[in-house]
Amino acid sequence: MEKQDRYQRGWEKLKEVDGEGGxxxxxxxxxxxxxxxxxxxxxxxxxxxSRPGLDLKPREIAAVAALTALGNAAPQLKVHxxxxxxxxxxxxxxxxxxxxxxxxxxxPAALNALFAAKEIFKxxxxxxxx
Amino acid sequence: MEKQDRYQRGWEKLKEVDGEGGxxxxxxxxxxxxxxxxxxxxxxxxxxxSRPGLDLKPREIAAVAALTALGNAAPQLKVHxxxxxxxxxxxxxxxxxxxxxxxxxxxPAALNALFAAKEIFKxxxxxxxx
Amino acid sequence: MEKQDRYQRGWEKLKEVDGEGGxxxxxxxxxxxxxxxxxxxxxxxxxxxSRPGLDLKPREIAAVAALTALGNAAPQLKVHxxxxxxxxxxxxxxxxxxxxxxxxxxxPAALNALFAAKEIFKxxxxxxxx
Amino acid sequence: MEKQDRYQRGWEKLKEVDGEGGxxxxxxxxxxxxxxxxxxxxxxxxxxxSRPGLDLKPREIAAVAALTALGNAAPQLKVHxxxxxxxxxxxxxxxxxxxxxxxxxxxPAALNALFAAKEIFKxxxxxxxx
Amino acid sequence: MEKQDRYQRGWEKLKEVDGEGGxxxxxxxxxxxxxxxxxxxxxxxxxxxSRPGLDLKPREIAAVAALTALGNAAPQLKVHxxxxxxxxxxxxxxxxxxxxxxxxxxxPAALNALFAAKEIFKxxxxxxxx
Amino acid sequence: MEKQDRYQRGWEKLKEVDGEGGxxxxxxxxxxxxxxxxxxxxxxxxxxxSRPGLDLKPREIAAVAALTALGNAAPQLKVHxxxxxxxxxxxxxxxxxxxxxxxxxxxPAALNALFAAKEIFKxxxxxxxx
Numbered sequence: 001m002e003k004q005d006r007y008q009r010g011w012e013k014l015k016e017v018d019g020e021g022g023x024x025x026x027x028x029x030x031x032x033x034x035x036x037x038x039x040x041x042x043x044x045x046x047x048x049x050s051r052p053g054l055d056l057k058p059r060e061i062a063a064v065a066a067l068t069a070l071g072n073a074a075p076q077l078k079v080h081x082x083x084x085x086x087x088x089x090x091x092x093x094x095x096x097x098x099x100x101x102x103x104x105x106x107x108p109a110a111l112n113a114l115f116a117a118k119e120i121f122k123x124x125x126x127x128x129x130x
Numbered sequence: 131m132e133k134q135d136r137y138q139r140g141w142e143k144l145k146e147v148d149g150e151g152g153x154x155x156x157x158x159x160x161x162x163x164x165x166x167x168x169x170x171x172x173x174x175x176x177x178x179x180s181r182p183g184l185d186l187k188p189r190e191i192a193a194v195a196a197l198t199a200l201g202n203a204a205p206q207l208k209v210h211x212x213x214x215x216x217x218x219x220x221x222x223x224x225x226x227x228x229x230x231x232x233x234x235x236x237x238p239a240a241l242n243a244l245f246a247a248k249e250i251f252k253x254x255x256x257x258x259x260x
Numbered sequence: 261m262e263k264q265d266r267y268q269r270g271w272e273k274l275k276e277v278d279g280e281g282g283x284x285x286x287x288x289x290x291x292x293x294x295x296x297x298x299x300x301x302x303x304x305x306x307x308x309x310s311r312p313g314l315d316l317k318p319r320e321i322a323a324v325a326a327l328t329a330l331g332n333a334a335p336q337l338k339v340h341x342x343x344x345x346x347x348x349x350x351x352x353x354x355x356x357x358x359x360x361x362x363x364x365x366x367x368p369a370a371l372n373a374l375f376a377a378k379e380i381f382k383x384x385x386x387x388x389x390x
Numbered sequence: 391m392e393k394q395d396r397y398q399r400g401w402e403k404l405k406e407v408d409g410e411g412g413x414x415x416x417x418x419x420x421x422x423x424x425x426x427x428x429x430x431x432x433x434x435x436x437x438x439x440s441r442p443g444l445d446l447k448p449r450e451i452a453a454v455a456a457l458t459a460l461g462n463a464a465p466q467l468k469v470h471x472x473x474x475x476x477x478x479x480x481x482x483x484x485x486x487x488x489x490x491x492x493x494x495x496x497x498p499a500a501l502n503a504l505f506a507a508k509e510i511f512k513x514x515x516x517x518x519x520x
Numbered sequence: 521m522e523k524q525d526r527y528q529r530g531w532e533k534l535k536e537v538d539g540e541g542g543x544x545x546x547x548x549x550x551x552x553x554x555x556x557x558x559x560x561x562x563x564x565x566x567x568x569x570s571r572p573g574l575d576l577k578p579r580e581i582a583a584v585a586a587l588t589a590l591g592n593a594a595p596q597l598k599v600h601x602x603x604x605x606x607x608x609x610x611x612x613x614x615x616x617x618x619x620x621x622x623x624x625x626x627x628p629a630a631l632n633a634l635f636a637a638k639e640i641f642k643x644x645x646x647x648x649x650x
Numbered sequence: 651m652e653k654q655d656r657y658q659r660g661w662e663k664l665k666e667v668d669g670e671g672g673x674x675x676x677x678x679x680x681x682x683x684x685x686x687x688x689x690x691x692x693x694x695x696x697x698x699x700s701r702p703g704l705d706l707k708p709r710e711i712a713a714v715a716a717l718t719a720l721g722n723a724a725p726q727l728k729v730h731x732x733x734x735x736x737x738x739x740x741x742x743x744x745x746x747x748x749x750x751x752x753x754x755x756x757x758p759a760a761l762n763a764l765f766a767a768k769e770i771f772k773x774x775x776x777x778x779x780x
Contacts (some may be wrong), residue, residue: 019143025371035441036359038368043433044233051425054226057296058191062227065192066199066234069626071722072331073234073368096184097192099686104196104203106589107625107690108723111675118682155631163640165600165701166619170627173693183684199366201462203628229426236329236364237430238463241415248422285761292768296749300757303563304493311555314486320488321448322455326494329456332721333494333524334760354396357452363434364456364463427563459756461592496755497560498593501545501684508552529751564753574746581708582715582747586754589716593754616704617712623694624716 006036010046015048016056017083025079060084064097068113070107077113081120085130093123137168140176146186147179147213155209167169190214194227198243199235207243215260221251267298270306276316277309277343285339320344324357328373329365337373341380345390351381397428400436406446407439407473417470450474451487458503460496466505471477471510475520481511527558530566536576537569537603543577545599580604584617588633589625597633603638611641655687657715660696665735666706667699710734715748718763719755727763729768735780743769 029037049059060083067077069091084094094117102110124130144152159167183206190213198205214224226249232240254260274282289297309319320343328335344354354377362370384390402413419427439449450473457467474484484507492500514520534542549557569579580603587597604614614637622630644650664672679687699709710733717727735742744767752760775778 013251022660023138027369028378029374032381033355033359033374036355036362036374036660039359039362039433039437040371043429043437044367046229047429047433048233051229053222054230058188058223058227061188061191062195063163063234065195065229067368069196069200069367070331070366071368071720073372075372076234076368087270092183093188095179095683095686099239099683100178100184100189100192100685101191101196102626102689103178104193104206104626104628104721105200105621106624106720107694108624108627108717108726109626110686111679111690111726114679114683115684118678121682129194130750158638159631159634162641163615163619163634166615166622166630166634169619169622169693169697170631172346172398173625173689173697177689192642197495197628200591200626200628201460203626203632206631223421225426229423230428232366232426232429234366234368236362236366236369236460236463238364238427238457238460238466240432241419241466242463244419244423244426245696251422288768289764292763292771293745293749296745296752296760296764299749299752300556300562300761303559303567304469304757306491307559307563308493311486311489312489313482313672318451318483318487319490321451322490322493325452326459326491327758330459330721330756330758333756333762335762336494336758342438346486352443353448356427357448359441360438360444360449360452361456363438364453364466365460461590480550483554485556488560489553492556492559492756494756494758496590496593496759497564497753498587498590498596499550499756500556500597501560502593504549504553505557511552534671568750568753571746571749573742574657574750578708578711578743579750580746582750583754585712585715586719586751590755596754612703615710616701617708619701619710620698620704620709620717623698624713624726625720 006042006046008046009050010041010044013049014041016087017060018079018086019043020084021079042130056087057084057089060087060089060095061097064094064113065101066111070096071105071109074112074116077116078120081117082124085120085124089107091117091130097107134251136176138170138176139180139181140171140174143175143179144171145173146217147190148216151209151212155196186217187214187219190219190221191215191227194224194243195231198228198231198239201239201242202233204242204246207246208250209246212254215254221247266302266306268306269310270301270304273305273309274301275343276294277320277368278339279304279341281329281342316347317349320347321351321353321357324354324373325361328358328361328369331365331369331372334372334376337376340382342384344382351377351390360384396432396436398436399440400431400434401509403435403439404431406433406477407450408476411469411472421464426487446477447474448481450477450479451483454484454487454503458491461495461499461502464506467506468510471507473512475510479482481507481520484493526562526566528566529570530561530564533565533569534561536607536647537580538567541599541602576607577604577609579645580607580609581613581617583623584614584633588621588629589619591625591632593631594632594636597636598640600638602644605640605644611637613648654711656693656696658696659700660691663695664691665742666737667695667710668729668736669728671697672733706737707734707739710737710739710759711747713741714744714763715751716765717739718759721755721759721762724762724766727766728770735770735774741767741780 063080098113193210230244286297323340358373453470479515488503583600619635713730748756
């Protein structure tokens with residue numbers, strides 16, 4: 001079953017990246033767009049993140065970079081800051097990536113992402129995560 | 131000399147990332163905004179890229195990701211595709227990062243960056259670079 | 261009176277699209293930029309929306325699409341989700357348009373707009389609107 | 391075969407929207423990212439465009455609206471101006487949608503899309519298309 | 521005649537800002553969207569630029585700043601670089617504004633606008649303008 | 651000491667623009683990215699704002715214009731609305747700049763910035779500032 005495969009594979013991958021945050025997003029879509037919840041698991045995680053050519057750590061570095069630079073997707077940036085830390089980035093590496101975005105997208109984009117990271121770090125401190 | 135230090139350190143770092151492309155940009159700024167050429171060496175490369183917390187390879191992954199997602203800076207994306215390859219990314223890794231951006235910024239952003247990468251790969255083939 | 265015409269025509273059109281939301285915006289501009297309130301009625305609604313070449317339903321489809329894709333104008337997106345429903349789109353059509361935006365602008369833009377739609381649908385449920 | 395289904399269904403849908411332009415894009419991806427060509431058929435066209443809740447005409451109205459507003463994806467905007475005309479929009483409707491985008495994304499975005507439309511209309515005149 | 525007034529007033533104002541560039545844009549819209557050409561004169565120039573609260577020089581500073589920062593409207597940025605110089609900005613002031621945009625929108629946005637300015641300055645040198 | 655110079659000069663300049671807001675931002679970065687706080691003082695204020703070619707008033711006009719147009723940096727827009735008023739712009743001038751941005755970036759960007767300005771004006775009324 002290809003369909004089952006993509007979904008299953010995507011779900012496993014999403015759990016590696018940010019199981020809790022991912023589950024919350026998926027659940028909150030059930031009453032309005034359940035198919036979109038499925039696509040979200042299948043395409044980004046079942047197709048792209050499951051490809052062999054790049055490890056999860058550089059993938060999360062790329063995600064944090066892009067979402068910081070775009071500057072209009074705070075909830076998703078937070079999911080991927082968790083994700084980056086969950087797949088092996090240190091907090092300092094996350095901070096370095098965000099600071100670097102000032103070069104390509106300006107200081108406001110970097111500042112707003114640093115404040116998002118600060119929130120996430122505090123949240124993780126409170127639940128004893130690195 | 132702090133001033134001299136930042137400039138010197140930035141110039142060395144820029145040469146590691148994309149010496150040729152970087153030099154062309156710096157030269158083309160001399161008649162219109164020579165100070166901006168200096169800032170471009172000092173802040174992005176002398177300050178940010180020279181920080182110890184993140185290697186050049188993840189930095190270039192972050193640069194390619196952000197510039198692909200922003201979608202309005204083709205010349206700088208090309209410089210950093212060269213940069214990514216110069217600091218140790220494989221072509222496949224560059225392609226993987228760009229494809230992943232379809233998730234955060236849509237298919238057009240990823241498509242346009244893939245066509246930019248295709249151009250760069252051809253250029254590098256012609257000059258015998260990996 | 262041309263001036264009076266554009267204003268009157270715009271105001272009528274705005275009422276068809278989202279009378280309540282529109283009125284709130286217009287009122288909240290009175291103390292800071294009353295002329296901008298007038299422009300907002302005259303140009304978008306008196307000039308553009310009043311043109312004969314396109315019905316209100318496709319105009320609201322286009323509005324929801326654009327505001328979802330831009331991703332940085334949540335209050336205006338909400339006004340136009342109301343507007344789309346007011347001029348004859350079904351909730352499912354609104355959800356379809358928003359999901360489609362994942363293609364051009366990425367999953368975060370579509371996700372954030374779906375959550376905005378969810379809020380609007382709840383609000384309309386509570387006041388007995390379709 | 392689900393996999394085969396999505397691809398087949400997507401390819402049929404892409405041909406309805408813009409067979410020629412679509413084919414050109416798919417072919418130009420073969421040497422650099424053949425999997426991305428496949429995803430482009432499967433997700434946007436096999437999953438989203440094939441959904442029953444919205445006809446192709448409003449889908450293409452939404453596509454032209456979003457790509458005009460984003461303003462950084464000229465090649466894809468051109469594909470979807472062709473697409474809109476291919477699935478039943480009149481040229482005047484395309485022009486109306488683009489003009490409306492001045493409201494949400496400013497006059498430059500609308501102007502640049504009008505010039506893209508002008509090019510496409512000329513191209514279609516030369517090949518005898520409506 | 522209010523309608524005549526806005527148009528007339530807008531046209532006069534557009535001529536002060538960039539008569540040549542403006543005329544070219546207006547003419548190129550005649551066969552595709554003549555009403556949009558009229559709106560472009562009436563709203564931006566007849567309504568906004570004609571307001572008494574801000575002189576043309578700060579208005580053109582604001583235009584160059586915004587179009588540099590947005591980074592996806594090169595033709596309009598060029599019109600307003602001409603405009604800024606036509607209403608009394610020096611070339612050095614234009615360069616200063618553009619360089620400052622690196623702060624809010626990143627170095628690529630500023631670089632691409634500097635190269636646009638370089639082109640405009642050369643064009644003006646060739647026709648003997650300041 | 652060049653390093654000391656840039657920092658000192660930047661800090662003085664930041665105090666002229668928005669001492670209170672600036673100080674709050676700098677302090678809130680201390681636990682997460684103290685070096686970024688330093689860069690924020692050194693590059694934007696120590697390098698760019700300290701250049702002789704453009705006064706603080708046109709610099710703040712350019713800042714308000716760009717941040718309004720970008721539409722995804724509300725906290726920084728608010729700092730620079732304060733900044734514009736602190737360096738000599740009238741409230742009416744700030745409102746004029748923001749309204750003008752509807753031309754380049756659409757009505758939603760201008761509306762959201764007008765509501766930010768309204769908040770800042772109220773805050774300043776309460777603390778007796780012009």
